[in-house]
Amino acid sequence: MILVFGGAYQGKLDYALDKFSLTPDCVYCCSRNGELDLNKDVIYGLEEFVYWCNANGFEAREVLQVRGDLSGKVFIACDVSQGLVPMDATDRAFREMMGRTLLYLAKDAEEVHRVFCGLGQRLK
Amino acid sequence: MNIFISGGCKNGKSYHAQELARDMAKELGVPLYYLATMIPVDDEDRARIQRHLREREGWGFETIEQGRSILDCFKPGALTYEGNPVDPNGVFLFDSVTALLSNEMFPYGEDMDLDCGQRLADDLLEFAKITGNTVFVSDYIYSEARTFDESTETYRKTLAFLDRTLARECDQVVEVTFGMKYLYK
Numbered sequence: 001m002i003l004v005f006g007g008a009y010q011g012k013l014d015y016a017l018d019k020f021s022l023t024p025d026c027v028y029c030c031s032r033n034g035e036l037d038l039n040k041d042v043i044y045g046l047e048e049f050v051y052w053c054n055a056n057g058f059e060a061r062e063v064l065q066v067r068g069d070l071s072g073k074v075f076i077a078c079d080v081s082q083g084l085v086p087m088d089a090t091d092r093a094f095r096e097m098m099g100r101t102l103l104y105l106a107k108d109a110e111e112v113h114r115v116f117c118g119l120g121q122r123l124k
Numbered sequence: 125m126n127i128f129i130s131g132g133c134k135n136g137k138s139y140h141a142q143e144l145a146r147d148m149a150k151e152l153g154v155p156l157y158y159l160a161t162m163i164p165v166d167d168e169d170r171a172r173i174q175r176h177l178r179e180r181e182g183w184g185f186e187t188i189e190q191g192r193s194i195l196d197c198f199k200p201g202a203l204t205y206e207g208n209p210v211d212p213n214g215v216f217l218f219d220s221v222t223a224l225l226s227n228e229m230f231p232y233g234e235d236m237d238l239d240c241g242q243r244l245a246d247d248l249l250e251f252a253k254i255t256g257n258t259v260f261v262s263d264y265i266y267s268e269a270r271t272f273d274e275s276t277e278t279y280r281k282t283l284a285f286l287d288r289t290l291a292r293e294c295d296q297v298v299e300v301t302f303g304m305k306y307l308y309k
Binding site: 006007008009010011078079080081082083084086087088091092094095098116117118119120121 | 128130132264265266267268269270271280281284285287288290291292297299306308309
């Protein structure tokens with residue numbers, strides 16, 4: 001499994017597709033509905049999935065563990081950990097759940113990349 | 125060489141940019157310019173500008189004040205703060221992309237221009253091309269969990285677009301974190 005993360009609008013998806021020679025049809029785009037298609041190679045916008053989990057009382061990493069085999073997948077997530085503490089309680093809890101989820105994925109991942117202004121840095 | 129530097133607030137970006145620009149100008153034997161994008165609107169801004177001018181004393185910078193329409197500093201008759209004409213072959217420290225976008229998107233006392241991104245990207249690339257030796261400084265403001273209002277979100281999205289454009293075209297890209305530098309290219 002590979003984790004690619006970075007701030008908003010940094011070009012994470014383009015970076016991952018280019019880096020791992022993948023095409024847009026390999027990508028599942030998460031939205032705030034709790035769905036996850038693990039038949040796709042790339043799970044993009046993981047923060048949307050986590051947001052839904054948080055808002056609906058699930059711990060995202062536990063849901064990921066039971067949804068299926070994550071090996072071989074490329075997870076792409078927005079890093080939301082370095083800004084101000086959100087005023088909104090749901091946003092606050094979401095931010096913390098994102099941290100726990102990315103810690104879990106980064107620990108298991110064979111590769112971790114961080115994207116900065118469209119360019120990547122391999123952290124693991 | 126064109127260089128793009130970004131990172132968090134008060135992480136040492138400007139200091140590193142000053143060093144790079146100064147060394148480059150020295151090596152090439154050309155004038156050294158500080159392109160200041162801040163447009164002062166109150167005493168706090170004016171005090172900050174005076175502090176920045178003092179901090180750059182002795183570095184050999186001439187200051188160009190250009191908060192908007194950045195290519196205007198190359199027009200005939202344009203002068204530095206010190207009263208000299210601007211040599212496009214000099215080395216420029218462009219501080220900052222963040223303030224430029226803010227001035228252009230939210231001009232003081234005028235209507236917002238939320239669609240200025242492409243125009244500014246073109247201007248910045250033209251600036252890089254004309255000078256060939258500019259150190260661009262921007263700010264990394266993309267790891268927030270808060271939900272912003274639409275115009276703030278447009279600002280963030282547009283700054284990221286300008287950052288990616290510059291990072292793609294510049295010869296060197298540096299992230300500064302608490303004085304430490306990571307070279308992306």
